[in-house]
Amino acid sequence: MYNFFPLFRGALLGTVAAWTFIVLGIAIHFQMSFVDSAPQLTYVSLAVFVAAVTLALFLVVLVAPCNRKVSNILRTKWELAWLGVLAILWTALAGYTTSPAAKDNEVECWDEDEDGVVVEADVQGCESNC
Numbered sequence: 001m002y003n004f005f006p007l008f009r010g011a012l013l014g015t016v017a018a019w020t021f022i023v024l025g026i027a028i029h030f031q032m033s034f035v036d037s038a039p040q041l042t043y044v045s046l047a048v049f050v051a052a053v054t055l056a057l058f059l060v061v062l063v064a065p066c067n068r069k070v071s072n073i074l075r076t077k078w079e080l081a082w083l084g085v086l087a088i089l090w091t092a093l094a095g096y097t098t099s100p101a102a103k104d105n106e107v108e109c110w111d112e113d114e115d116g117v118v119v120e121a122d123v124q125g126c127e128s129n130c
Contacts, residue, residue, distance in 0.1 A: 024051035
């Protein structure tokens with residue numbers, strides 16, 4: 001009978017990696033778009049860090065079994081420990097982005113014309129370009 005655990009593990013790691021790429025892309029987009037509001041958007045730097053650490057650890061978890069000398073780090077207890085560290089990092093990111101301090105941040109929104117010149121800047125709301 002076929003063991004479904006490696007298939008389930010691979011599917012789960014692949015799904016988490018896909019969502020990590022999405023979070024990393026959105027965080028980098030926010031970092032590049034809201035350069036002027038950098039002091040208020042410190043959670044973006046944390047999001048980039050957490051996503052980068054997640055992808056680096058997943059790379060180790062997926063590539064290390066190919067090398068027998070390094071595969072000693074992939075025992076179940078170490079893998080669960082690293083996944084616990086990632087869970088703590090993702091929980092910290094979620095708590096930091098949903099905290100009341102993050103809710104009070106104001107982000108500037110603007111409209112640009114074809115040449116990239118700012119036409120209208122709006123501090124109160126984000127209906128136009130956010």
